[in-house]
Amino acid sequence: MKPSRRETIAVLAGAGSAALSAAGMTAPTHAQEAKPGERVATKSSDETQNIETRIGRLEFTHDFANGYPTDATIDKLYDERDFQRACQAYLWSLPAVSFASWQRGVTKGLGAKNGQIVAILSIEARRGILTANATTPYYLGFADLSTGPLVMVIPPRGVQGGISDAWQQTIPGTESPGTYLVLAPGQKAPDDVVGYTVRNSATLNIFLGARLTDTDPEKAKEALANLRMYPYAQRDNPPKMEIFDAGTKAWSGLPPRGMEYWQRLDEVIQAEPIEPRDIFFHAMLRPLGLEKGEPFRPDTRQTKILTDAALVGEAMAKANSADRRFKGDTYRSDAHWDFALLLDADDPDGFWNLLDERASWFYEAVGAGAAMAPKRPGPSSAYLSAYKDRAGEWLDGGRSYRLRVPPNAPIKLFWSVTLYDVGTRALILNQQNIADRSSRMDLRKNGDGSVDIYCGPKAPAGFEKNWIPTVAGKNWFAYFRFYQPTEAYFDRSWPLPDFEQV
Known part of the structure; x- marks a missing residue:
């Protein structure tokens, strides 16, 4: 039997209340029509509502729609706003x-x-x-x-x-x-x-x-x-x-961590003009004490937020580089090699408007231009990056791997494979001072012209010339460079297999 209009409305109202309840919210209470001999149930005007969210509990003076956040919740919301902005500012400011x-x-x-x-x-x-x-x-x-x-x-x-x-x-x-x-x-x-x-x-x-x-x-x-x-x-x-x-002197041009990161950013803000594209980021940083023409003297609250954001922001940057989620970022679908620099050589200036793609490169590299992300043969160099092995596990310094470089690499000059420490994003630090192997070197070749590069704590017998030492207790990642790449790189017909555990 088809339900009446009143019955349908009652069912929908009940479903809406259930949905709000499941979300941790309560539907507004409306006065009910009094029937003879019955009391009317009303919501107390001083009743507060708590809502559980991803940033914890938020408290409102009434239900969410009809109430204001309490003083403690307002403080929490402002802290969270500034923290989120600082995390995004970390990614934005990396270059x-x-x-x-x-x-x-x-x-x-x-x-x-x-x-x-x-x-x-x-x-x-x-x-x-x-x-x-x-x-x-x-x-x-x-x-x-x-x-x-x-x-x-x-x-x-x-x-x-x-x-x-x-x-x-x-x-x-x-x-x-x-x-x-x-x-x-x-x-x-x-x-x-x-x-x-x-x-x-x-x-x-x-x-x-x-x-x-x-x-x-x-x-x-x-x-x-x-x-x-x-x-x-x-x-x-x-x-x-x-x-x-520079000789062999130890020095560092690497971005710092913690509050020192924001001190470097403040130096940039004070020294350089504000680009129109960056106006909103500057506005987001002002409540945190970073403002052009003003000294950077963060108070206790600002210091806590910025310290946390430097850590979480870098964690986001690390994920954004090592597990890219951009359209067209993979060299070939049969391996874990990504295009390290997702810059369009025909529109290089557009790269600086791509927040995440830009951050994925500048978290672990310096300099960017059309000649570093070529789309056709010519005087250029191209970069592929790998962070995981064939099984999809992070490359680890305590394990041994083989990378088989197929013959006829698509290059006019030479190719190289280089390993980097995750902690510094700089050349891997080992006792042997070996961080790369390249086709310029006297490497042992296989019968078909391919070259096996070994990466691990111990050199494989007979392949010492092809070995890059790694250190247990640390992850690493690799760049494969093509100096003056040729057509087989651009049409992706030349395969580059994964690192494989041996």
């Missing part, structure tokens, strides 16, 4: 804090001067940089443009690099060889700019990075001699380029 930490390490840690080129050659020196390669020489320098325009010369051959700002965004048009005149925000170009390619930086602090790619020592030496950086004011008599060799 800038990483840059500031790197610059601080080079200038204050190593002792390089403003605008001086530094040679990072030894494995000890490379450990001061996030996911540095262990194969090609690094030459880099940081400069503060507040003292005036700077001339930078990138040689015509044998060098791959470019100029970037304090957010590690490549200054447009500086990845090609040339003589550049770099201006700070608001600086006017001088009258005499003949022979210079004028470029404006969005920040006061900039970075010149270069890798020598020529295998001929004499040609590499010639390219290095033509790499220059000096003030425009000294253009008529450029100073002799004195390259600072």
Whole structure:
């Protein structure tokens, strides 16, 4: 028999109340029609309601819809709001804090001067940089443009690099060889700019990075001699380029943890202009004591929130890098190798508007440009990253693995596989000072031309030349680099298997 309209309404009302009850909420109580001889049940005006949520219990003066949060709940909500914002600000600020930490390490840690080129050659020196390669020489320098325009010369051959700002965004048009005149925000170009390619930086602090790619020592030496950086004011008599060799000195350009992370961020906020895209992040940080033009003196509450957010924010960053959940992030479906840098080479500037993709790269790496995420063959390098083995388990320093690199790797120059400690995201630290193996080395090959790379605490007999030592008690991850990749990389027809436990 079809229910009456009144019966249907009664059933729906009962279902709605049950749903609210299951969610920990109570439906508003309405006055009921009094029948002769019956009392009307009403809700007390001072009755509070508690709701269990993912941040704990929230208390309201009445039911949620008709009441206000109590004083204790208001404090909890503001603390949670600021904590969530700080976690997101951690992810947002990774490129800038990483840059500031790197610059601080080079200038204050190593002792390089403003605008001086530094040679990072030894494995000890490379450990001061996030996911540095262990194969090609690094030459880099940081400069503060507040003292005036700077001339930078990138040689015509044998060098791959470019100029970037304090957010590690490549200054447009500086990845090609040339003589550049770099201006700070608001600086006017001088009258005499003949022979210079004028470029404006969005920040006061900039970075010149270069890798020598020529295998001929004499040609590499010639390219290095033509790499220059000096003030425009000294253009008529450029100073002799004195390259600072970092040697084997221990230093760190790695982002700090805890409250020191926010101190580095405050240095960036005070020194650099605010980009329009970042206005809301600056607004989110003001209640936490991070504000341009104001000293950073967090109180007890702010310190507690920022300390917790530095830990949880980094945990989010670690998950965001090691277990990527982006569309098209996997090289091939038959293995656990990801594209480490999810930058569109045809629209590199768009990468800085992708919060999570940007954070996944800059948590564990430095520098980003079109030549590092190529879409077609040419003078470039490509990066794949692996964090898990064939069984889907995290790569662990206490276990032994084999990576079989198939023959005919799609490269014009060479390939390399490099291991990094999870804790530092820097070259793996072991007693042997071995962090990579590459096709430039004298590796033992299999009969079909493939190469077995072994990673583990002990060297396998007969494959010592193919071994990268790992350390028990720590996880590690790997980068596989293609220097000048060819078509089989881009169409993904060349397979790269997983690390497999042996």
